[in-house]
Amino acid sequence: MHAYASEKGYEVIETNASDFRTRENIERIVGAASGMASLTMGQRKIILVDEVDGIDARADAGAVTSLADIISKTHVPVVLVANDPWDPRLAPLRDACLMIQFRRIPKPSVAAHLKKIAAAENVRVPEDVLRRIVENSEGDLRSAINDLQMASAALEMGLVTGSRDRKDEIFTALATIFNAKSFNTAQEAARNIDIDHSELMQWILENAPQQLSPTDLAEALENLAKADLYLQRINTRQNWQLLRYAVPMMTAGVALSRKTSPSKFVKFTYPEAIKFLGRTKSIRETLNSISEKVGKKLHMSARKARTEILPYLKIIMSHDGKELAEYFELSPEETQYLRGGEVKKSRAKGRG
Template sequence: MSIPLTEKYRPRSVSEVIGNKEAVSSFLEWMKSWEAGKPIKKSAFLVGPPGVGKTSLVIAYAKEHGYDLIEVNASDRRGAEQIKAIIAEASKQSTLAGTRKRIILVDEVDGAYGSEATGGINTLASIIPRTNIPIVLVANDPWDPRLAVLRNMSLLIKFSHIRQNEIMSHLRKISEKEGVKVSDELLKFIASRSNGDLRSAINDLQLFLTADQRIVEQLKNVVSTRDRTKSVFEALAEIFGATTAISGRNVTMNLDVDLDTLFTWIIDNLPNQIKDPQALFESYEFLALADLHYSRANRLQRWDYIKYAIPLLGSGPGIVKSKTSDKGGRFEFPSKIRFMQETREKREKIKSILRKLAMKSKMSQRKAATEMMPFIRAILGSGKTDIAKYYELDNEEIAIASIGDNLLPHVMDENSLTKDKEKVESVKTSQRPRKRKT
């Protein structure tokens, strides 16, 4: 069983795609409109959680209907020029009436970041209206503000988690084809732990099929406790839907973002989810208590205190909301995180300046920021650039250092929190108090 079962049993035709029949039907209708020469929209945007068949559907359709598939993964930091080179020419070379039918698949559109990603998104937005062939975009979280232009010009096709009984049935077929008899109990166990992620379930099945039968029970424990990374939007839905401290804690523990970021998401979305003034006040009280424990953990370097913050953060808003009639609105991308994304490249330049100043001047980066930067800014601002050569600053760094920048406090906050965040994440995983030396 050297071939991963996820690849061995990847759908070869559309009929083999499991679940999401409405989404599949929408995609087929969109492709029919292309083949009829009157596309509903030039691009389709397939969105939904991982492991539900978004990419597999496109690959299966291409194989079944004789299309050449041109694949690009947006998360590998392809810039505007690279996307243009790969996609722009391909989109002009052939129409569906030509001898070679093509589909362009841009996967993990939401995984791109930085200035290169912005350039790539803008390039895609300029290519799509002029394309002669179908362009399919795929993402888990399409609600990043940067992707708004792509959402608006595309046919949005939403995929959902696959039902447990569908996953169980598919796993049974795979095990039968592999010539291995697997009990319904074990299949149900795997399906129930998959969280609607078929790819994850198939990987777990392969784990059990290749394991020594004597350690099956141990593997069950591994599968049961293993973190399933959630998108922030999924986690927010569970946090604001939590009714017990345990459920809220579990959501928080399985989320692959740091607590500072999670605080930002919850606080920014709280007024949209809870309208009742008294309930909103109570929710902020929960978050204030969580922040109190979190701040104390940072201040005293007692990372075991994090365990008191996590349940308050993960369940407080949900418990309060459950006592109201508020249904809540759509989750929004926090303005602070959007700001940090938009300024990422410039902040990296400031960090580079501080590293160079600190290394040459034999001081910490914090001292370089507070003592050297004003001095450097004054000299460069007067038109004297010789000092820039000594510190090996490039032209872009000279421009930033000569006029100063209000991003400097944000950079210093990032630098001071990096080490603390690493400690916090290790505590989130272990949740065991540090042993004191005797």
């Protein structure tokens, strides 16, 4: 629908059946939109109501009748999306609408479309991987594109896409979060992945600017900032009950921030913060080892040794310091680090 609207010059006003619970709400949301001028001067409108068959007959009393009444009076196109249009509750809507059935896309067509996307994005995907994506999609093109996105990122990092591993799970979770249409679907992605919540936060934060429009990104970043605040409080106070707020903010908060569909295929990228930690892992391990040895000899904590002793020890070691290296039982690698390391960078790390 968004592709059609973009091609024909329509503005899409989208809502979900779960957004309204009563007749009054549907008249306020959909009814108002059907009589409201477009936000873009001269542009026509389409009202899109998704998951209309998800209306709860008890909670949404009169919603179907009210929606049918709005359709009969509206001067702009109203599009209703339903998984089961033959639900008896939707009879008034079927009478008021032209029904268009969307069948699952044939596998050859899915494969052809994926190849077209891969060629346009200069992504090389092996034929066996492409076949698996097509088979798993079961005619769902959006699902296939998400899997292609995940596979391309995995291939770029040299991962074996034939088996499910940790990074493969991360890409699946990201695809779910950024494309979820409901709160529960997005939040469930975090439950189905074996990864630290802080690391998942880094993955989402790194990819949000590429996956979301500038307007949607502003809302997503606000929710990520709130999630980060909760994660910091968890770390400092060890109050793990706050996860009930942090996880929904970083998953559903991002998913539901998306009001516009992506205009093109975008690959997921590895978080720069995690890349940096990977590149500096050996340095940090060496620094921690030295701090522990110095702290043990001087009867102080490793943290205090790193911030108060190591800066001066590095200055001494840069001249000679052979006796000190023997006294602190430093390895040749640790001695070399102290002789050639950067004092400011080491001190900054120690204070962090």
